[in-house]
Amino acid sequence: MKRLNQLPTFRIQYGKELSVNFGQKRCRGLEGDTIASALYANDVRIFGRSLKYHRPRGLYSLDGECSNTMMAVDGIPNVRAENTPAVDGMNIKAQNVFGKTPDFDMMRFMDELSWAMPAGFYYQTLHKPSRIWPLAIKHIRKAAGLGILSPDFHMRGKFDESYISTDVCVIGGGPAGMCAALSAADQGLRVVLLENRPWLGGYFEYRPREYQKGVPLYQRARELAESVGHTPNIRTFKNTAMIGSYHNNLITAFQRGNKSDIFTERYLEIRAGSVVVATGCIERPLLFENNERPGVMQIGCAHRLARNWGLLPGKRAAFSVGHDLGLEAAIDLADLGLDIACVADIRQDSYDSNLAAELEKRNIPFLPGWVAIRAHGSKTVNAVTLSSINATRRRKLSCDTVVASAGMTPVTGPVILPGGKLTYDNHTGFFLPATIPPQMHVAGRLLGLDDPFAIETSGLLAGLKAAADCGKPVENNLKEMAKNQATLPGPTRGTKLVTGPVKGKETFICFDEDCTLKNINQAMHRGFDVPELIKRFTSAGTGPGQGGIPGHNLPMYVAETGESPDRNPKPTTVRPPLVPVYLATYAGSNHDMSKRTPMHDSQVKAGGKMERIGVWNRARRFSSDTSARKEIENVRNNVGLLDGSTLGKFRIFGSDALKALQRVYVSDMSKVAEGKVKYSAMCNEDGCLMDDGIVVKIDENDYYMTASTGRAGQTIEWIRYHTRYDGWNFHMVNLTDAYGVINMAGPNARKVLEKVTDADVSNEAFPFAGYREFLIQNMPVRAMRLGFVGELSYELHVLSSYMQSIWDLLEITGKEFGIQKFGLEAQNILRMEKGHVIIGSESEQRTTIHDLGLGFLWYRNKPEAKTVGAFALKDTEHQKGRLKLVGFKMKESGTRVPKDGSPLVDSRIRGYVCTARYSWALKEPIGMALVDDDLCGEGTTLNIYEDGCKGKLLSAKVVSMPFYDPDGKQMRC
Amino acid sequence: MAFTITCPVCGIRRGYEFRFGGEDKGPMPPEESLASETWCEYVHMNNCIAGIQKEWWFHRDGCGSWFTIYRDTTTNQQVENR
Amino acid sequence: MRLKSNSNINGRLWGWDPPLKSSYDAVIIGGGLHGLATAYFLARHHGMSRVAVIEKRYIGFGGSGRNTAIVRANQRTQENLPLYKEALEMWPVLTRELDFNLMFYNCGNLNLAHSEAALKAMRLQVASAQIYGIQSQLVDPEQCKTLIPALDISDRPRYPIYGGMYHPPGGIVRHDAVVWGLAKGAARKGIHIHQGTEVTGIGVKNQKIVSVETDKGKINTSRVLNAAGGYSAALSYQMLGIRLPISVLTIQAMVTQPLKPLLNHVVSSGAYHCYANQTLKGEIATGAHMDPWPNYTNQSTARYIKHQAEAVTEFLPCLKGVKFMRIWGGLADMTPDMAPIIYGNDPIKGYYIDCGWGYFGFKSCLVTGKYMAKFMADGTCPNILKPFTLRRFEQHRLMGETAAVVNYSPDN
Structure with a gap:
């Protein structure tokens, strides 16, 4: 169609042409066009088909309040054609169309069936007989939804x-x-x-x-x-x-x-x-029969189409409005060349008489107190019936455009x-x-x-x-x-009329959900008498445009009917986002933040398979062998190096530091001796294990302590929480990132260490459970001898900046002793052979330290410390009927390792396998399980039910722990 | 909502910088005075007031202090000390 | 233009506005799913129809109309499994019984594992379900992809997919339909549903319930069920001084604009802490986050809708091309062990509690209503509900529904 001559309000640029593809049709547009204006300029009137009844839909508000003009653009569904700029070469498709173009939809017969689908149709039918429901679901799913999204769709853009x-x-x-x-x-x-x-x-x-x-x-x-x-x-x-x-x-x-x-x-x-x-x-939609037929549009839509994009909405228009803006638009559009059949105004008076005079000047019939009650035309509008508000008079006019608006909505x-x-x-x-x-x-x-x-x-x-x-x-x-x-003038008196004298069968209060006034009446009749319930029952206002179309009409209509117990109209809830937003836009750049240890790059270079463990990246293993057998055997036979830098490390000092330690650790922390490490556990008030670690006394009222990797982020918070009422004088410093940790473990560990330090690290000078500070080539090191994997092992706490140097030194020096890196997988299996638990793996939220066999850590004679968890530990010490941690081996040799997480059963579930692995040291499977306490005696049979076993159980027996080196000779030598 | 908390050290900050630490129940009663029920009352039971309550917060992404504020749980807004 | 009256008074689904009587055999506080279900079963199974349901707003206003609508029976512990199994079997039964389509869409649930530890946890859940005759199986990443073609099973996501737990009997149910269906069923059996009525007090004499006061008048009764959802703990403390181990948090959910079929199953992920499913209307419903502090606001947050978009597009990247159109919040009453509190007659005779459901209130409503009705009719707790006693917290016997410590309590 021909555009208007240059107007000062244009947003298009003549001379800058573009074209978009609408299905098979090539549509020419101008720079500045939206998809909607470009299509309209090419005589496209039907932009899509409605959800339920496949009714034709077209331009309505030009601000995209409803799904009428949602289209698929370059594979993206539900794009708002009305406010998306047209881009040269765009591929545009109408939605919910069964057929080649939206002008012919094979599902259009649905519109004739609307009588069979009253409000709440699904709730009240389709379940009788019950076997039809699953079939109905398939059809409902196919019919529902507007746009199509491919599962492989890739969103482009930044x-x-x-x-x-x-x-x-x-x-x-x-x-x-x-x-x-x-x-x-x-x-x-x-x-x-x-x-x-x-x-x-x-x-x-x-x-x-x-x-x-x-x-x-x-x-x-x-x-x-x-x-x-x-x-x-x-x-x-x-x-x-x-x-x-x-x-x-x-x-x-x-x-x-x-x-x-x-x-x-x-x-x-x-x-x-x-x-x-x-x-x-925005404009409040006027409700009448076929009020969403293409050709029916709001005032702003018709006016802006002409003024911004140079497009007259049609050839001959009838107006049915309730605001001076409508009169103003009619005058301007008439001057721009639109044939105006008449202007009906809901208002009997209170319109601007100057505007009415202007209409008269142009011979445009002005009908105060009249309103549109039906648009005619099967695909697009070809006539409109107007009625006087009191329904005494009617008039039918031919036109291709109905400009309709009930008033304004803030x-x-x-x-x-x-x-x-x-x-x-x-x-x-x-x-x-x-x-x-x-x-x-x-x-x-x-x-x-x-x-x-x-x-x-x-x-x-x-x-x-x-x-x-x-x-x-x-x-x-x-x-x-x-x-x-x-x-200055105050607020204008507005119209309250929602609908003229109509029956409501084809009067759409919500376009997106194809919900008519009749449906609203049906809902009220069923007892859904407040707008919020009507919305839920009829779905009005829950579609892609949310409340944009029905927003204020629904409560006003309900109030008008007098059916609601609540006489004050109340709009339904508005929820974010006020405008639909792509998930891509919300997701933005989607930052991923994680931490790396000082050894990260060299671990990756050495082939470390890195994994996200909480906030950290850690090396799981250094080969593709998931069993990590070589790494494990090398620790048992020679010596291994593990990057343990993720361990939580803290300094706690001040005159009340010991009191704080007594509060949170279950052991007697006054027994922390100089030059020794003290291992202990922290419980919550339920006596359940929260963390374990070691404490070292550095000086008077000055301690150094460790926390497990997963817990380090909460340690200070935890200690301060449990002392929050006391006003104690102590301070904490988180040294987790300041220090790295090297675990050197294996029978040859001392040989390596001796070569790099002048300090005496003999078993006599630096015995098991000892703590020493010394230099490695002028770099200070805090060293501890811990059980760790059950071999002779040194845990070296090294300033982060020195980590790489000391690590490299140990690797070079240790070469002759067979030193190799090992990862988390090997560490876990090695520690499991020693019966060490991993919190969350061998313990649950409800597992106390008694249940884990760690009750010996609890020192009961310090009630004045108000130790966290002490009361529950006392209460549960001899409690029956609890899940306890036990070690097990398979009953028959040659049986494979049972799967982690498998339940233990007799006539009911009696516990489950926490972790089970093949022990290369013991040459057989070993495992730990949480079991009912009556099953924890040594030698008791445990029947393992693996998923999919169909009742074929594996048999295991309870054994004592640790599995490997029960006397602890290896780690003490 | 866009909850903010005024930390006594750092001033007004986004709510997400903080960690909730429970209703203010006073210090733990002495161990000897406790029975299972009274222990449970202190440890697990809450008033769950729909209104203004005094409660503990920790400035996790800030100064690291524990402090109490009054908050209206029906609006999720910090309010002045009553 | 009225439909012909085909049922009930004037065709209204749950009857007229009944007058508030001065006495009822039982008063149920809360016109949500648990309250309505209990009322329905009191009348259906126990011949008790002199029962009032008192609802402050309108029925289904609270969690009942705000939940995920996901149903499943693959719980973790054997105390929970039989209950949820029966619950799942009740949807079709109640659809028939109530003559109201609850729209049980049996699409099955896929739960993704993003680590070895998650796979282990699933193995326990899967095997336990199998022991109880509940269909559930472990699937590998390729099978996950077959079930949900939109999944990204490559190494690209922050938490790659290690496998999953597929539970065919689960699915989604139209939550509003359940509210209305139960209300219809209850009303037809003579139960009075009082909407817009607020409980203002509970009368106790000699440690026995004697009355309930409302803003519309006093009701004499010997039995009260507290099924007030998010408000149950506040109500219990304010009206009876009985404190509960509950934290009330706002949980959020949202939907995208409707699409043609894309997801054929419910999919959820622990590591990303979210779920996604496609409703029968075609919307992708997703959510699960809660801000970890108590509040009664029902409000959604700017931070979460963004976070959810980040999370869900990590494992379902095609969803970047759809738009969120609505987010909302509801109250979740969380307990320290993520299991509900079902209790009664202690310390006050005639006072019953059904709360603390957290994430699970929807899936369990029918079965709990059934047994709660029995509890209230007989006065003794049915065995299946016994594990959910309020006393478990002082007895140091938390339930094992969650293995990990919860993040909303200060005690971790």
Whole structure:
């Protein structure tokens, strides 16, 4: 179709052509077109088919409040054609169409079957007889949903995120929003201005009506936008949809990137000192039969189509409106060449008589007190029936466009989400904010203002209020501005009419869910009498556009029927995101943060198979052999090196440090001797094992302690928590990252160590459980002799910066003694052979240290310490009926290793295998299990039920632990 | 919601920097005075007030202090000491 | 334009607004799933229809209408397995009985393992389920991919997929349908559902329940069930001084815009702490996060919707191309061991508690209602409910439903 001649309000650029593919059809458009305007310019009227009844759907609001114009674009489903820029070469498909083009849909017969699908249809049918339900599900699933997403779909583009701190955040770049931004910025504040459309201007932007003598509104919009652009402390985000509003002025939004931007979309999180909501209004849909037939559209849609994109909505239009904007649009569109059949106005009076006179001047019939009750035409509109409100008179007119709107609806989502409350205002017919969250202000049209000066002044006022929130002394300005506001026109009286005299069978209150007025009536009849329940029962307002279309009509309609026990209309809940957002956009750059030990790079280089263990990356093993046999055998036979840097390491010091240790460790920590390590455990109040580690006394009131890798992040928090009431004098320093740890274990360990240090490390000078500090080539080392894997072993705590040097030195020196790296897998099996538990693997949340055989660590005679867990340890010491940890071997030799996690059974489940592995040292499978206490006697048979065994059990017997070197000779020698 | 907490050391910070530490129940009663029920009352039982309660928080991503605040559990907002 | 009355008074599903009587045989606080189910079974199995359900808002306002709607029976311990097994078998039965389609969509559940440790935990769950005759099996990554073609089973994700646990009998149920179906069933048996009615006090004499006070009047009764969901612990403490080991947290969930069939099973992941399933309407429902501090707000958070998008697109990368359209929150009453508290007649005779369900309140509602009704009718606790005693906490016998320590209590 031919576009209009150049208008000053155009957003398209003649001469810059592009083309998009709509199915088989090639559509020519211009730079600046949205997908919707490009298609419309090519005479596309049916953009898709509706969810349930496959009714044809087309342009309606031009702001994308409903699924009518959601299309598949380059494989991405549900793209909003109305606000997505057309890009040359785009492939566009209509959705929910069974057939080649949306003009012919093989499922259109569904529309004829709507009588068979009353509200709650699925709930009340399809389960009788019961065998039809599973079949019905298949068909329901196929019919449901709009877009198609391939499981292999790969989202292209760059998704960025930005966290902004500002003084004032203004939502909405219309006249009120721009004025608010300017007045706050004028006070020297930093302002962020968010606008959903690609340009500022909002309500003024496309309208030729006079703002003041000789200045049309669109020009005024451009002047304001220019001022905003020239104000350096206003940061404007266009193409940016506000999506969330939270307590304490946290605003979230996302921005669609332009060609020149480095991002496709960008997630924004804005923390503001004060927020101004100037989101304006959307139009409240007028409800009548076939009110969503292509050709029926809202005022703004028809008007902006012409003014921004040069497209007249059709040839001959009938208007049925309830707001002066409708009269204004009819006049302007008539002047632009549209044939206007008539303008019906819901209002009997209270319209602008100047506008009515202008209509008359153009010979356009004006019908106050009339309303559209039916659109005709099977695919697109070809006629409309109008009726007087009181249903006494009717008139049918032929037309291809029906411009229909019941009135305005304020966009209050940003106010409601953080806790604002709405009440119904009888004058405007709006749900207006009655309570507004602190440091938030509203301005502009959402208050019901229509006068341009009143709108701007309310913006200036809100900007000053925001400035006051930010501590600016603006009392006098505020007073002045409020005075100004009082002289200007207040909120306009709005229409309350939702629907004319219609039956409602084909009157759609929610387009997305194909929900009619009749369905709403059916729901109320079944007892769903409050809007929130009606919404759930009929699905109205739960589709892709959420409450955009039914939002305020539903509660107003329900209130009108008088069926609801609640006479005050209440809108249904609004939930974030206020505009649907790609998961890609929310996910943003998706940072992954994890920690690396000082040995990371060299471990990787040496072939370490790295794994994420909590926050850390650790080497599981150094070969592809999952059993890690070579690493294990080398530790038992020669000597191995393990990077244990992830171990938690802390200094705790101060005059009350010992008291704190007594509180959290179950043992008597006053017995920590100089030059010795003390091993102990921490329990929670239930007596369950939380952590274990060693404590070393470095000096008077000065200790060094370790925590397990997984626990290190909470150790300080834990100790401080359990001493929070005491006011004790102690301090803690987390040295986890400051020190690395090398575990050198194996019969040759001493030989290696002797070669690198001058210190006496003989068994006499540095015995088992000893602690020593010495130098390795001038590098200080804290060394401990621990059980670890059950061999002679040294745990060397080394400043992180020296780790690589000492490690390399040990590797070179140890070469002749067969030194090899080993990883976590080998460590776990080696430690298991010694009966050591891994918290969470051999223990559950409910496992006490008694259950684990570690009860000997508990020192009961320190009640004054109020040891954490002591009471429960006393209570459970001899308690029967608990799960206990035991060691087991297979009953018959040659039996394979049972799978971890397998239950132990007799007539019921009696426990389960925690960990079982083949022991290369013992040449047979060994395992640990948590079992009912009556089964923990040595020699007791355990029957193992593996998943999928179909009752064929494996047999094991309880044995004592440790499995390897029970006397501990190896580690003490 | 966008919860913030005022740490006595670090000032107003995002709520996610902190860890919740339970209702303020006072110090643990002496071990000798406890029976299983009273131990359980102290350790496991909560008032679960829908309203303002005094509670412990730990500034995990900050100074590392434990401190108490008053918070309205129905709005999830820190409130002034009553 | 009214449908013809085909049932009940004026065709309303759960009857008219009944007058609040001055006495009932039992009063149930909370018009959610557990309360309605108990009421229904009191009437159906025990001939008790002089029962009132008192609901402050409207039925299904709380957790009943906000949950994941996922049902399954592959619990961890043998105390739980029989209960959840029976629960799963009840959906089709109740659909018939209530003559209301609960829309049980038996699509099966796939739970992903992202580590050896997770596989081990699943092995225990799978084998335990098998012992109890519940279908459940371990699957390898390729089988996971066959079940859910959209999964990324490569090494790329932060937590690669090691395998999974597939549980064919599970699925999803339309939660609102269960609320309405139970209400319909209960109302038809003469039970009074009082919406918009708030309990303001509970009368006790000689350690016995004697009355319930509401904002609409006083009710004399000898039995009260506290089934107030997120508010049960607050109510118990405020009205009776009985404290419970509960932390009330907000759990969040969200849906994407509807799509044609993409996910044929419920899929969940412990490491990413989320689940995803496609509803019959075509939306991808996903969620599971809770901010680890008590609150009663029901509010969603900016942080979580972002986090959820990050997590779910890690293992289902194609979902980057769909849009979230709605997020909401609901209250979850969490216990220290992630198992519910079902208890009664101690320390006050006639006072019954059914709460602390945390994540599991939806799946269990029918079966709990059935046995809770028996408990309230007989006065003695049925064996199947005995493990859920309130006394287990002082007896140091936490249940083993979770092996790991929970993250919402200060005690870890």
